Amino acid sequence: xxxxxxxxxxxxxxxxxxxxxxxxxxxxxxxxxxxxxxxxxxxxxxxxxxxxxxxxxxxxxxxxxxxxxxxxxxxxxxxxxxxxxxxxxxxxxxxxxxxxxxxxxxxxxxxxxxxxxxxxxxxxxxxxxxxxxxxxxxxxxxxxxxxxxxxxxxxxxxxxxxxxxxxxxxxxxxxxxxxxxxxxxxxxxxxxx
Amino acid sequence: xxxxxxxxxxxxxxxxxxxxxxxxxxxxxxxxxxxxxxxxxxxxxxxxxxxxxxxxxxxxxxxxxxxxxxxxxxxxxxxxxxxxxxxxxxxxxxxxxxxxxxxxxxxxxxxxxxxxxxxxxxxxxxxxxxxxxxxxxxxxxxxxxxxxxxxxxxxxxxxxxxxxxxxxxxxxxxxxxxxxxxxxxxxxxxxxx
DNA sequence: TTACTTCACGTACACTCCGTATGTCAAATG
DNA sequence: CATTTGACATACGGAGTGTACGTGAAGTAA
Numbered sequence: 001x002x003x004x005x006x007x008x009x010x011x012x013x014x015x016x017x018x019x020x021x022x023x024x025x026x027x028x029x030x031x032x033x034x035x036x037x038x039x040x041x042x043x044x045x046x047x048x049x050x051x052x053x054x055x056x057x058x059x060x061x062x063x064x065x066x067x068x069x070x071x072x073x074x075x076x077x078x079x080x081x082x083x084x085x086x087x088x089x090x091x092x093x094x095x096x097x098x099x100x101x102x103x104x105x106x107x108x109x110x111x112x113x114x115x116x117x118x119x120x121x122x123x124x125x126x127x128x129x130x131x132x133x134x135x136x137x138x139x140x141x142x143x144x145x146x147x148x149x150x151x152x153x154x155x156x157x158x159x160x161x162x163x164x165x166x167x168x169x170x171x172x173x174x175x176x177x178x179x180x181x182x183x184x185x186x187x188x189x190x191x192x193x
Numbered sequence: 194x195x196x197x198x199x200x201x202x203x204x205x206x207x208x209x210x211x212x213x214x215x216x217x218x219x220x221x222x223x224x225x226x227x228x229x230x231x232x233x234x235x236x237x238x239x240x241x242x243x244x245x246x247x248x249x250x251x252x253x254x255x256x257x258x259x260x261x262x263x264x265x266x267x268x269x270x271x272x273x274x275x276x277x278x279x280x281x282x283x284x285x286x287x288x289x290x291x292x293x294x295x296x297x298x299x300x301x302x303x304x305x306x307x308x309x310x311x312x313x314x315x316x317x318x319x320x321x322x323x324x325x326x327x328x329x330x331x332x333x334x335x336x337x338x339x340x341x342x343x344x345x346x347x348x349x350x351x352x353x354x355x356x357x358x359x360x361x362x363x364x365x366x367x368x369x370x371x372x373x374x375x376x377x378x379x380x381x382x383x384x385x386x
Numbered sequence: 387t388t389a390c391t392t393c394a395c396g397t398a399c400a401c402t403c404c405g406t407a408t409g410t411c412a413a414a415t416g
Numbered sequence: 417c418a419t420t421t422g423a424c425a426t427a428c429g430g431a432g433t434g435t436a437c438g439t440g441a442a443g444t445a446a
Contacts, residue, residue: 159380162348187348247433
């Protein structure tokens with residue numbers, strides 16, 4: 001690894017970190033590349049050299065956040081007793097994650113508008129793939145109805161996501177959260193045989 | 194009603210129609226207000242006078258499309274046999290609606306990024322309220338588990354919405370659509386007693 | 387009819403921001 | 417040591433939004 005490459009990596013990381021904060025605070029459209037790069041101690045030149053354009057930088061930020069989410073979901077799933085409980089735990093984890101304003105703004109709101117449908121993101125698949133894998137396993141174990149695995153996974157994630165947005169926008173998140181999780185568990189049982 | 198008011202209303206409608214097409218074709222960010230207003234035979238002056246800013250015009254377009262959707266969902270629900278089938282039919286209608294590229298781009302992708310969480314939109318509530326009403330009725334009939342009505346309605350809508358996005362982004366929507374609807378019906382049965 | 391007011395809308399300008407073309411200097415290479 | 421590569425800075429052009437101001441038709445009151 002060359003010295004140049006090392007500093008390039010560090011600067012890439014700096015830009016992503018600064019972008020993550022700027023996008024979270026102002027939203028994608030209102031985030032200024034000049035301000036963002038200045039906060040990282042660089043200029044727009046570095047940005048266009050490393051990421052091509054504003055969208056490229058945004059994609060890098062989303063990928064980082066998404067892989068963090070996938071990692072978290074996996075640890076939660078692994079800690080659970082059995083696959084079915086793991087599936088439910090993952091959904092609950094997703095709901096909780098969406099309470100994070102940063103995640104909400106960048107991944108849930110701006111993400112689809114800037115990058116298109118999430119199912120087409122290379123990174124998003126990591127999170128969705130985890131759910132698909134569990135669903136597939138449960139269907140093979142004949143615990144679930146033989147529905148399309150991707151359809152089931154996407155609907156579960158969608159329900160969790162919407163629940164999360166609801167909780168986040170609520171005046172009393174602490175009261176609403178358990179209701180959301182309870183309703184999610186009820187819905188999910190619809191997949192059981 | 195004055196002559197002035199009449200022409201003002203007509204011009205408002207013209208702007209909304211032109212905006213609807215422009216937003217659908219180019220997306221919110223890339224839609225130029227100059228081009229848009231010119232296509233309506235007006236200038237940006239009319240726009241800022243009637244809608245305040247770009248976002249205001251977009252909100253008007255979304256409200257129009259959303260009320261159309263709510264109306265459609267209601268007719269579908271009314272045509273169904275029984276409340277339970279009506280609930281399922283509404284969900285399926287929502288999923289089908291997302292096949293429309295205009296609806297997909299404006300309401301599903303750009304809407305949340307520009308206007309924030311959909312559940313907070315004044316218009317969106319009309320669609321949600323319909324679902325809540327049916328769920329409440331079914332719970333009173335003791336057909337459903339006694340879950341929180343709003344939670345159940347939001348999760349159902351969320352699942353349908355996500356399924357819709359999935360179908361819309363698919364390469365073969367016609368093949369995916371039935372899978373999505375089947376999975377939705379399976380999920381929904383989780384609410385049954 | 388006439389003078390005055392209102393208001394929907396057009397026009398011109400200022401400001402910001404993105405993307406690109408070009409310059410520059412340290413690091414790598416031989 | 418000469419040359420090249422590459423990471424990054426700088427300068428510029430184009431486009432777009434928002435706003436201040438102008439204008440002329442419609443309404444109103446004497």
